Amino acid sequence: MAEQKLRVASVQMALQKTRSVDALFERVAHFVRTASGYGAQFICFPEHFTIQLLSGEAPMVPAAESVDRLTAHTTALKQVLVELAKKHAITIVGGSHATRLEDGAARNVSYIAHADGRLSEQHKLHPTPDERSVWGIDGGARADAIDTEYGRIGVMICYDSEFPELGRRLADQDARIIFVPYCTDTRHGHFRVRYCCQARTVENQCYVVTSGLVGNLPNTDNLEMAYAQSAVLTPSDHGFARDGIAAEAEPQAEQMIIADLDMAALDAARASGSVRNLADRRLDLYSVSWR
Template sequence: MQTKINKVELRNLEIEDYKQLKKSMIESYPEMADSYWGSDDIERLLSIFPEGQLVILVDGKVVGSALSLIVDEKLVDKKHNYQQISGDYTFSTHNDNAEILYGIDVFIHPNYRGLRLGRRLYDARKELCEQLNLKAIVFAGRIPNYRDHAKKMSPKTYIEKVRTKELYDPVLSFQLSNDFHVLRIIKNYLEGDEESKEFAVLLEWNNIYYDDSPKLINLKKNIIRLGLIQWQMRPLNNVEALFEQAEFFIDVVSGYGSDFALFPELFIAPLMADYNHLSEAEAIRELARHSDPIRKRFQEFAISYNINIITGSMPYLENGNLYNVGFLCKRDGTSEMYTKIHITPNEVIHWGMKGGSQFKTFDTDCGKIGILICYDVEFPELPRLLADEGMNILFVPFLTDTQNGYTRVKHCSQARAIENECYVAIAGCVGNLPKVNNMDIQYAQASVFTPSDFAFPSNGIKAEATPNTEMTLIVDVDLNLLKELHEHGSVKTLKDRRTDLYEIKKLNS
């Protein structure tokens, strides 16, 4: 490596680069002196796929290159060697309409190794793969150090020892560190490759943004806007007054282009004032009579304001049993019910509520979401099962009377965001409610929590409302950041679970 470098440049290969390209290629493969592309080959390659050919220049000198084709996935799946995949070195296998970016060559001049220039080439390839909406990058990597171990172990054993870092291979170790994974071993891949004993390792990098069915309309969104409603408990004369106040907030968050409106747990409790002369258990059962009319009206709001509404929760009577439920009212006019699974001692003692027995993720036009009511988020098993089903956003309508209760909901929600690599949005009620037994005071701070990695806020808090003040909180969350986290995060809490030792599963699935 030279001692002083003034400029490093990464760009597309041009035919004028050929002489320097040839020289660097020969010096990069001293054991295969005749293995370099001719000028006619490079000219042909540039004519069919110019954007796929990359070079690294150091102070104007070509010191590395990455050459690629686009090939059909079926061709990659078939047993093949280098001659076949390159179309007998004519590049006739290239197909602009295919799905796989196939690497046919990559090298760095020996004098410039150790500068991570190869990483730059691979990062540029990955960016190209994403820009062209290709499914994956695939190539067959040499294993040049295998020659020293061929008498003692099989290629499979060698690859496993390189993967576990018991052995080092200058090519394979580099590929594995760049998020490539092994597909299979290929025998007799490159004629004359004595260092690898003509074995190669077929490697793949998956494009997590690949869309196999691009559409012009109704595309799944990556930036999702959440509208959280921090609801002030106040006396209401009737259910129409509740609808009027709810519609005001739906109008507000819809006006800002929100995809979801989240209401708190039991935000309809002010309607219970009419039944305050009854026992607490009787009063809440009377309140349950409003649940179906509220669901129907919120379905209308979802359509007319073009927004998905999570109705917090409300009491619901079914076969004589009282449940705490809510509704996901989608903007397409449909609705689905969710039920609180874990009932607090207070709900049991004062109201005689029962916990539900079904929970699931919900498909929306913004991807899969989960909804858990208040106390449920304090049980890590439920969000983990939803994460296993593909949940990206967890909504938690809650109701807490004191700061102690809110602290439990807040910190458990933050933990769920980190451990399940998802966003968690919480919204609760604030203020006081005279003349309604068991619903006197409320404490809340609506928030959106995130995982804790470099792409997210360092404290894991995307946004917070002012505590104990009626307001809305409007927040954008980026699903692409979750995809990056799942695949390339500093830690991978979902992938790194020891499922060989433990598992969590639904008993009723």
């Protein structure tokens, strides 16, 4: 039987000059250990948080070489996430990591580590124009809800959250919590993600957890600064947070936020809420199909 109350943690991580892989992994381990200690079943990290691994190299790594340099750390990253998830009995949405696949394609990938040792993946479907032109990142081919021991979840990486059909696809597959790791360099970019994620909660009567990078990072090419105010967002109806915000970080400060999500409240809203977006769709007129 699915849990009726779930606790989620969102890491708003500050960019820091990082001289070793172990230094970054120790920071990740700290947040995972802390979230588990607070009883969280899920923890989410930001998009592109591993870019910090390039900041300690001299001379500065040219942007065109970034993906290949990061690929050297992909195996270790996956192993660390799985080990931490098993050790602390928590599902880790590992932000995202730019890496090159065996077929040569560059992708922006979120690795989701489960407490039972499984590792799932979600590739970013919509790379930004900058990701395409500077890093050569291509979009993934599928988006599917991910089975966890607490029910299905979805992952939309940053720009993906700005496409409503993707959130609907995940909701139709019974994802009731959608995690959005993001990285935006300006306040404008942050609010594009925030407003779209809030819309996704209304359209799909689900929860959305956002996790962003903040601060400045010297000695990196094409990711020098980031702006975020991470949040746990809810539908806008009776039984939920007044402003549709269950928890919210302070802008531009490293911290972890935690929120309790009432899954029964989603069921009630879908069945008898003030509005019933999922039930009231005009499927006789439109639908979301997937190849």
